Structure formats: structure tokens, C-alpha cells
Amino acid sequence: MTAAPHTPRPTTPHTVQETHVTGATVWLTGLPSAGKTTIAHELARTLRARGRAVEVLDGDEIREFLSAGLGFSREDRHTNVQRIGFVAELLARNGVLALVPVIAPFADSRDAVRKRHQTAGTPYLEVHVATPVEVCSVRDVKGLYAKQAAGELTGLTGVDDPYEEPESPDLRLESQHQTVPESAAAVLALLRERGVL
Ligand SMILES: Nc1ncnc2c1ncn2[C@@H]1O[C@H](COP(=O)(O)OS(=O)(=O)O)[C@@H](OP(=O)(O)O)[C@H]1O
């Protein structure tokens, strides 16, 4: 008896699951006590609950490690912002939502960070937390405005050091007229609109 000719079994195509997750950097710029950190953490909670990878690059933490030794001169603030922009872009290009609550008072520093992202094709959103200095100085979460008024601190952003307001941010938040969840929801809506969520 001759063996039946071998008929190859139909092959199932090798399926590769493509789950491309879009990362992005969301830079929250604004004065001390504007609400940058609070909004970033509220956003992080919501996004993590949806299963997204999120990192908050907090200004104070960064200054303790990555930017240890830097002060608040124009040059040092620029260096600080560029370092943070570099790390944020690395995270974002790998699918992370990098939330950056950092003052970044100078337009040219912010523009350089935006350009770095554009060059790499990584989404970048600038959110201006535009709380007026009068409100920030009453909030005074870290007591910096009081220190400045008492003559114990100089070079405070928005008081005796410049803050160059973003001319065309992707979003402008007036936190003095919003609850924290409302401010965070506005950023989420922007992320959805830009196809990041
Ligand atoms: N002179 C002066 N001006 C502004 N801010 C000051 C200053 N001294 C200390 N701090 C506190 O430093 C926190 C981190 O600053 P940043 O790294 O975000 O600033 S910058 O972008 O490099 O300008 C910043 O944090 P936030 O309050 O969360 O904005 C300030 O609380």
C-alpha cells in the first residue's frame, strides 16, 4: 500500500498583536501655586485607572536628583527645563504619558522642548495653568510668596523674576474658576481630541 501523498496542513497566519500606544508629553507651565502639581497628580490617577503608563516628572524631585546643584538663575532654569524635556521625550516616545508640572518661565526654553518633540515625532502638549499671581500668592502652598514679601527670598517667578506667558498654548486653564477634577477633565478632553487617548 502506498502512503497517501502528504498534503500540507493549511497554515494559520502568524498573528502579531499590534497594540500601539501613543505616548505624549503634557507640560503644565505656570506660576508657583498655580495648580500644576495638583492637576498632574489628578490626571495621573485617572489615566492609571484606565491602564495607561504615566510618569509625573515633578519639579522638586527633579531638582533633588537630575538637576541637583542648579539654582533659579535664567541659565539654570533653562538647563533644568531642557533636561526634563529630554527625559519626558524619551518616556513619551515609548508610550508613556509624561506629565510635567514645571514652571518653565522662559518661552525659548519651552520652544526648544517643543522642537525636540517635533523632531522626534513625539506628541507634545503645552498646558498653561494661568492662575493669576494674586490667587497664587494667597494659596502660597510652600510659603514662597510670604518669604519674598518678608525679604527672605528674591527671584520668585511672577513676582520679582520673569514669567513669560505662553502665547499659544494647546490649552489654557483658569484654575481659580475650576475644581481640580474640572481642570483635569479639560486636559483629558484635549488628549482625546489630539488622539492620544
Ligand atoms: N525663586 C524661585 N522661583 C520659582 N520657584 C521657586 C523659587 N525658589 C524655589 N522655588 C520652588 O521650586 C520649585 C521647582 O521649580 P521648577 O523646577 O519648576 O522651576 S523652573 O522651571 O526651573 O523655573 C517650584 O515648585 P512649584 O511651586 O511646584 O512651581 C517652587 O516651589
Ligand SMILES: Nc1ncnc2c1ncn2[C@@H]1O[C@H](COP(=O)(O)OP(=O)(O)O)[C@@H](O)[C@H]1O
Ligand atoms: N482647579 C484647580 N486646579 C489645581 N489646583 C487647585 C485648583 N483649585 C484649587 N487648587 C489648589 O491650589 C493649590 C495648587 O498647588 P500646587 O498644585 O502645588 O501648585 P504648583 O504645582 O503650580 O506650585 C493646591 O492647594 C490645590 O488644592
